[in-house]
Amino acid sequence: MNRRRSGCPINLTLETFGDRWSLIVLRDIMFGGRPRGFRSLLAENIEGIASNILADRLKRLTGNGLLTRGDDPGHKQKIIYGLTEKAIDLVPLLAVMGSWGLRHTLPSTTLAIRAQVLEDGGPQLWSAFMEELRHIHLGAAAPEISALAKMQSAYAAAIA
Secondary structure: OOOOOOOOHHHHHHHHHOOHHHHHHHHHHHHOOOOEEHHHHHHHOOOOOOHHHHHHHHHHHHHOOOEEEEEEOOEEEEEEEEEOHHHHOOHHHHHHHHHHHHHHOOOOHHHHHHHHHHHHHHHHHHHHHHHHHHHHHHOOOOOOOOHHHHHHHHHHHHHO
């Protein structure tokens, strides 16, 4: 982020992400339940992100301090991306965006279920989800409540 169009906090936030793909990449890592590698992000992205776009967004998100880039302990030649505290702070924003999408768009029933769980759980569940992400990505203590398990269980029930 070299040149800022204005000092407006909304503008600066949008300049940090750059475009929709950045939020989609963050979503995939956030709701994926683990730090993710390039190939996994590429193969499991349901919107069909192109490899060059993914590589650019991973570089941008890492440069903006939203992702960490580290060696995969299971494979010496692979890189994995994890969330930073700055990215974890986006959970309430993504939860509200999901709630808005539930009310004002026609989402897929199965893909909307996680947003519905977050909306139903409200800020208390968002906080639990953030604590769980801190555990997964930052090595913090494991939380008592698994928001990811709630979302995964609801998703499994929706596809059954």
